[in-house]
Amino acid sequence: MQDCARYVEEMTRLRREIHRRPEEGWTEFETQWKVFRALEALGWTIRMGLDVIRPEAVMGRNAELVEKAMVRAAEHGVPESFLKATGGYTGLTADFDTGREGPVTGFRFDMDCVLVEELHDASHLPAAEGFDSEIPGHMHACGHDAHTATGVTLAHWITDHKDELKGRFRLIFQPAEEGTRGAAPMAAAGVVDDLNWFFGAHVGCNCRIGEASVVKKGFLATTKIDIEFTGVPSHAGSDPEKGRSALMAAERHARARLHAVRDSRLYAGDQRIHVRERQAHRRGLRRLLRRRMPRDEGGRGHELRGDACRLRPGGRGLCGGVRARSRDLS
Numbered sequence: 001m002q003d004c005a006r007y008v009e010e011m012t013r014l015r016r017e018i019h020r021r022p023e024e025g026w027t028e029f030e031t032q033w034k035v036f037r038a039l040e041a042l043g044w045t046i047r048m049g050l051d052v053i054r055p056e057a058v059m060g061r062n063a064e065l066v067e068k069a070m071v072r073a074a075e076h077g078v079p080e081s082f083l084k085a086t087g088g089y090t091g092l093t094a095d096f097d098t099g100r101e102g103p104v105t106g107f108r109f110d111m112d113c114v115l116v117e118e119l120h121d122a123s124h125l126p127a128a129e130g131f132d133s134e135i136p137g138h139m140h141a142c143g144h145d146a147h148t149a150t151g152v153t154l155a156h157w158i159t160d161h162k163d164e165l166k167g168r169f170r171l172i173f174q175p176a177e178e179g180t181r182g183a184a185p186m187a188a189a190g191v192v193d194d195l196n197w198f199f200g201a202h203v204g205c206n207c208r209i210g211e212a213s214v215v216k217k218g219f220l221a222t223t224k225i226d227i228e229f230t231g232v233p234s235h236a237g238s239d240p241e242k243g244r245s246a247l248m249a250a251e252r253h254a255r256a257r258l259h260a261v262r263d264s265r266l267y268a269g270d271q272r273i274h275v276r277e278r279q280a281h282r283r284g285l286r287r288l289l290r291r292r293m294p295r296d297e298g299g300r301g302h303e304l305r306g307d308a309c310r311l312r313p314g315g316r317g318l319c320g321g322v323r324a325r326s327r328d329l330s
Helices: 005-020 029-041 063-075 080-086 144-160 183-188 246-259
Strands: 045-048 092-097 104-110 168-174 197-200 222-230 271-275 279-282 288-299 321-328
Touching: 005 029, 005 144, 029 045, 029 063, 029 080, 029 092, 029 144, 029 168, 063 080, 092 144, 104 144, 144 168, 168 183, 222 246
Parallel strands: 104 168, 104 197
Antiparallel strands: 045 092, 092 168, 222 288, 222 321, 271 288, 279 288
16 A cells, blocks of 8 residues: 555644644534635535535524634634635535546545543643643544544545546535534535445544444434423422422433443443433422433434333323433434
């Protein structure tokens, strides 16, 4: 195999630039500008913003955060004309035609960071070498900086080797992978409809340096379910026994149906269940009437959903009612 050192050098440099300026989902304007500038120079056909995002399918986008991110991007050198062209939505595709008949092959790369604080002392390699996060509370701790840099470098490789290839190539730079928010609106906009082959990847996982693993479907897939418990109010002094606590019901469900389940399919197979967050809303006297409990199901299977979450909508047990909404994004 030919020497890829110059591609590795390019990829490493870009990855460190992106690592230094991490951006959360739907705010990746600085990152997208780096991608756009590199791919435009290589002669790829670029579409972005509302050309590749269907707004009706967008989830978890905070307009205030987006506006602040656009201001921050402008302050760090991103042209106003580019920001205006995005329409306020990150997400980009780039196409390359070899001029020879063949399949349409797509590769997907995510761009967003996670909301954690990066270590800033010399024991941490990015800090020691000067590319640790400059944005408080934001860090590329899930490898999306490497994914984006890989996508740009792949574009360079394809361009250099176009005479050895056939068909068309599409690189998809996806926003908001964290929380599984960005794929659906891009798919709804049709960016994958004409692909014959489609590849996605993630660094790390169970592979060691120099290894790659191929999985044909279901890798890191997830289903999001929001479960809401509705209680019944009662007076703490005169009629406490008539109340139904949403808090107690939610906690019991979390223990009995999720974390306490010892099914080998949950912990040894390719499916996982995880309660991400519990939110309580108090109304009336001494009783929690509403309890919201988002949860994740990781994996490709659907067979465990009934076992892990037996809900009776509207039923009265510990609480007045239960409502579950499932969003399957796998």
